[in-house]
Amino acid sequence: MLETILATRTADAVVEAPSYIAGRWVTDGTWHDRQGPYLRRTVSRSVAASEQDIAAAVAYAPAAAKTMARLSPARRAEVLEAAALAASVRRDDIARLIALELGKPLKDGRGELDRVADTFLVCAAEARQIGGEVLPVAGFARGVGNTALTYRAPAGVALAITPFNAPANLLAHKLGASFAAGNTTIVKAPPQAPATSAAIVALLLAAGAPAEAVQLLHGGGDVGAALCAADPVAVISFTGSAETGTAVARAAGAKRLVLELGGNAATIVCEDADIPAAARVCARTGYSNSGQSCISVQRIYVHRSRYDEFLDVLSTEVKGLKVGDPLDPDTDVGSMVDDAAAQRVAGWAQQAVAGGAVLTLGGALDGATLQPTIVAGPAPDADIVIREVFGALVAVLAYDDFDDVLATCNTSRFGLQAGLFTRDIGRIITAWRELEVGGLVVNGSSNFRLDHVPFGGVKDSGFGREAPRQMIEDYTVIKTLLLRDMSIWGQTR
Template sequence: MSSTSIGCLVAGEWRTDGPHVERLGPWTRDVVSTARQAGDDDVRAALDYARGGARAVARMSPAARAAVLDRAATAVAGQRESLARLLALELGKPLKDGRGEIDRVADTFAVSAAEARHIGGEVLPVAGWARGVGNTALTHRAPVGVALAITPFNAPANLLAHKLAASFAAGNSTLVKPPPQAPAVSAALVALLLECGLPPEAVQVLHGDGALGATLCAAPEVGVISFTGSAATGAAVARAAGAKRLVLELGGNAATIVCADADVAAAARVCAATGYSNSGQSCISVQRVYVQRARFDEFVDAFTAEVEKLTVGDPLGEGTDVGSMVDDEAAERVVSWVRAAGAGGARITTGGRREGATVLPTVVAAPPADATLVREEVFGAAVAVLPYDDFDDVIAVCNDSRYGLQAGLFTHDVRRIVTAWRELEVGGLVVNGSSNFRLDHVPFGGVKDSGFGRESPRWMIDDYTVVKTLLLRGMSLFGDQESV
């Protein structure tokens, strides 16, 4: 099959001459794309161009930025099939998941356009204090200048959309470092934005490894960094960045709680559908399901039956639910963790093996609480199901994790809902749904080693802008009489 050759976008030009790295499709086992790697000259040229470009983008009105993003929201729907196909080829993501991701890209562009129109400021109540009488103070949100977006492989299109669209909506110039596993779909999305009127000063694309990322993070021209990836890499980003604004989304090992009053059959269907989409390669994918002991066996049986209904196969197949993971190494890691849990006494009710980079959807019942499959982020097609007795105790067990991104809860008891919302150490709680649910216009992010900051255009624009204050001495919008 033919592969797609991808260049670096530097100073308004796609640079294709130079060293390239091949991407082997995890399902096809063929070269599906080749990405031209950025060198030192590219980095220097990109940083110089971004500094000047930031001034040009900042001069665009919010209405003009919004119009570009609205056009892109429409245009991306027209390229839904081709972009979903790229996701399938580069990542092994089933077409149905890829189409869903591209639909979310369209939503993200549209929401970012709306948020661009809402950027404003405040008139401050300075006359409420004696020293402020006779003066006026106003604020507005100004672009940071140059933003750096480092995107992950598991949702390369939508997370690029979040980072780049919000940054442009805020009036910044953005440097994009795509994941090495998905250069073609990343470049295609940037090209679409340019065709829709995104000025060349607003975006540049540099392909490379972790060393390139570290260089860009340390660059003094960069004012804000948005990174999605592992906790270890996030810590490296923070060290390289120094005193810069950071938005870090660093993964998790999401828990979902199923209470005795829940509809167990419905909970099993939802957890099966959301535990193995994208082969479980999502930071909020269902990883740990805690079921009240009285319903535990019932849930395990129902869940296993639902998981066994999933169709595993060619990601380009219309009926495929589960394709391949990102590579063989990732698949072997998941299977090895499952084997270790089994050796510790867990019951593997289905799956537990791989075929190349494809992990057959796996259910692990009652693993040891200290199993790696429970403690660390599995990021793969395996779900652990564990019993619990007391609701307060299961809250404590869920919190006994270095991660805290998002959780799910199945119950009809409003007291449990309020307790979980108050006590769970997570950034978000989904009630009568699993941990794996997200709306792109709702704030999303975590606590502890799951990072900080919130991804969603409105909240990201806060991170991509700075508050500038104007003080008008001797001019007051308020009364200036100092005493009665």
């Protein structure tokens, strides 16, 4: 199936994305078209999951979980290593799918596939490390004469609900870690990227994963809600908005949850920063994927003494970004996911200007493409400051006192990740301690991530950490063995 999905490379081809249910690819049902936001034509089609499809997937999952639990960690690692190699080999083909379905530039899609390969490799390494421990029970009087051991067992059935903005790598994180843990995984793909999702699932199967390892269903929130509520599902990993995350938790009930939700990430530029370097980084990471990332640079707080200088350099750097066809290898900024998203962001920019801000660059719309936009000096309560923009817009604000700007950053309901440009180790430690975020990037913007490093937020940005080692902990359960009157520690009290 991987070859079939990736075979259509002509300019006007439509990629078909079937479901994968109970060990077979399913093409029966109602097909839904995905309109490419840049090409403005149908680029892919997917089979919407019916109630019968959902029931079939849920019914199949428990037996599939038993089969997967018997697959050795060594074999899981070998499959993941093969999948990593395949991701590198098919890098350009899948990046092209991403560009078609989402308007994401080829260079960003290729970078995403590099991360997919890394993610699968890290998952493979972590699969080889799954184990347990011998507990020191004889250290307490009641434990003398006994032995206790633990190991991490697969949770059973995992549900992965993935977003559109990084459909390949975020699926690789969820599916790769779940597979490494020995689970069967039901994937609910984003409606905006059905073919990309199908390609990643097909890639893992082609790498040698058993049919029982994964199922793939397409559809909207109703499909996700039905799967969340399904009794066999033991753990749910969801990436998306805070509002949808609340709905997932409500539908799931008493299930283990890993929620990576929204953000409105802040980056602080201190007076001792290398301003040209900081501006270059913020320009590059504020508009990659048209700003459609939960850690994209959204709010930049610059010390007032360097504010004008920074704004000038940032504007120059952003003007140098190439905007246009995502299939052009030189394009830096493609389209947003759809017209409505682009219109929303442009509208928020105009609202900020009406409230006294200055639109220093961008703001123009061409369908789903928003010209990279800089808004200087918005009001503290402007939507572009307090809400998640998730678009090609960056707000720049001045600050006077370091402690005050930390407090300002913390007024956000979100707390995913922040950036800090300074050479002052005291400020670095203070910010790391005081900022209410899951991660701090020093001498970089908020928009930087290593896939083997713990990633996740606090407050309305969710809970749990998305890195293979931490995810495997979420995807497994600790099982304890107590051996009465059999001790490796000695019998004498």
